[in-house]
Amino acid sequence: MNIGVIGSGSWGTALAILLSNNGHQVTLWTRFREEAEMLENKREHVKNLPGVRIPEGIRITTQVQEAVSGKEILVFAVPSQFTRSTAELCKPAIGKDQILVNVAKGLEEGTLYTMQEVINDVLPENRVVVLSGPSHAEEVARGIPTSVVIASHQEETVLTVQDVFMSENFRVYGSHDLIGIEMGGSLKNVIALAAGVSDGLGYGDNTKAALMTRGMAEISRLGVAMGAKAATFNGLSGIGDLIVTCTSMHSRNRRCGILIGQGASLEEALAEVKMVVEGVYSAKAALELAHKHQVEMPIIEQVNLVLFHGKSPREAVFDLMERDKKFE
Numbered sequence: 001m002n003i004g005v006i007g008s009g010s011w012g013t014a015l016a017i018l019l020s021n022n023g024h025q026v027t028l029w030t031r032f033r034e035e036a037e038m039l040e041n042k043r044e045h046v047k048n049l050p051g052v053r054i055p056e057g058i059r060i061t062t063q064v065q066e067a068v069s070g071k072e073i074l075v076f077a078v079p080s081q082f083t084r085s086t087a088e089l090c091k092p093a094i095g096k097d098q099i100l101v102n103v104a105k106g107l108e109e110g111t112l113y114t115m116q117e118v119i120n121d122v123l124p125e126n127r128v129v130v131l132s133g134p135s136h137a138e139e140v141a142r143g144i145p146t147s148v149v150i151a152s153h154q155e156e157t158v159l160t161v162q163d164v165f166m167s168e169n170f171r172v173y174g175s176h177d178l179i180g181i182e183m184g185g186s187l188k189n190v191i192a193l194a195a196g197v198s199d200g201l202g203y204g205d206n207t208k209a210a211l212m213t214r215g216m217a218e219i220s221r222l223g224v225a226m227g228a229k230a231a232t233f234n235g236l237s238g239i240g241d242l243i244v245t246c247t248s249m250h251s252r253n254r255r256c257g258i259l260i261g262q263g264a265s266l267e268e269a270l271a272e273v274k275m276v277v278e279g280v281y282s283a284k285a286a287l288e289l290a291h292k293h294q295v296e297m298p299i300i301e302q303v304n305l306v307l308f309h310g311k312s313p314r315e316a317v318f319d320l321m322e323r324d325k326k327f328e
């Protein structure tokens, strides 16, 4: 197939490599000339995926028309804050038969939309599917066995996109629970920030296991209130992605949390991590959704207080421990 990958950060580049290795014709688009030159000249994403060769077959471009026209599938891989502006930029070149695959994990501030909803808002005539699950770019780019899930309301589209991405090292499940898959993928980032903070404070495995388990309870409570199936949160885009993001050395959200737990400010932590830390952008939207759907999300509330209101991480953990007694 002819495929355009829109966004050449870690994830877009890793997926472009996977798709090219699967035999597809891949064009990788970036908005930035310097990034395109680095990818083209070095055939490597020097900053984000050092040591991973970009196959010669992948075309690199900054031209939207070249990345979009004639492609059967477009993979949207820019960070969630840029998904709307990028979809708008591409819109004049997009035809209604092209399948759009969103791989960003986040919520839009203000509208509180998931990324599928954002893309659908800009391009209402296109089919939009979502790819999510435990899949760090650093490992996918090196062909390390990985499983993800693709969600759409249309069975046929799921089956088509599964075939496109599946390989001996990349197993793709299908799902019809779009909202469940997207809420799992975006909210685990906020819980991973909390897990990182706990590690940064020097707390132990017990603390992190508690944050992950009770964090999952928060994610599924909100997801179900928004129409998701509870079982989805036991899957790859639920507990699977929560496990990898809260425990992996590759996780930007966890690393950002660790730095904050060690005493860095949010700005210092973001500057140190350098790559996108989606949980920071989704945290506020998650809390607003919790209020809108009248769902209790105490961990996500404390993450917001630490990130945006100067609360000390140690005090946040203390306040979580001191809440009224509950039944599990």
Ligand SMILES: NC(=O)C1=CN([C@@H]2O[C@H](COP(=O)(O)OP(=O)(O)OC[C@H]3O[C@@H](n4cnc5c(N)ncnc54)[C@H](O)[C@@H]3O)[C@@H](O)[C@H]2O)C=CC1
Pocket (backbone or CB within 6 Å): 007, 008, 009, 010, 011, 012, 030, 031, 032, 035, 048, 077, 078, 079, 080, 082, 086, 103, 104, 105, 106, 135, 136, 137, 138, 274, 275, 276, 278
């Ligand atoms: N890195 C990973 O392992 C995974 C990332 N994701 C998700 O994929 C999305 C992208 O993340 P990464 O590739 O890791 O980010 P990254 O931090 O590696 O790259 C960000 C890229 O965004 C692009 N960008 C920056 N400003 C832009 C703008 N104004 N307009 C258009 N593009 C712009 C640049 O090309 C930059 O390379 C995020 O939502 C992330 O949660 C999902 C699964 C795995």
Ligand SMILES: O=C(CO)COP(=O)(O)O
Pocket (backbone or CB within 6 Å): 105, 133, 134, 135, 136, 189, 192, 241, 244, 245, 250, 251, 252, 253, 254, 276, 277, 278
């Ligand atoms: O979504 C991811 C892995 O599945 C990436 O997580 P981080 O953004 O925390 O690195």
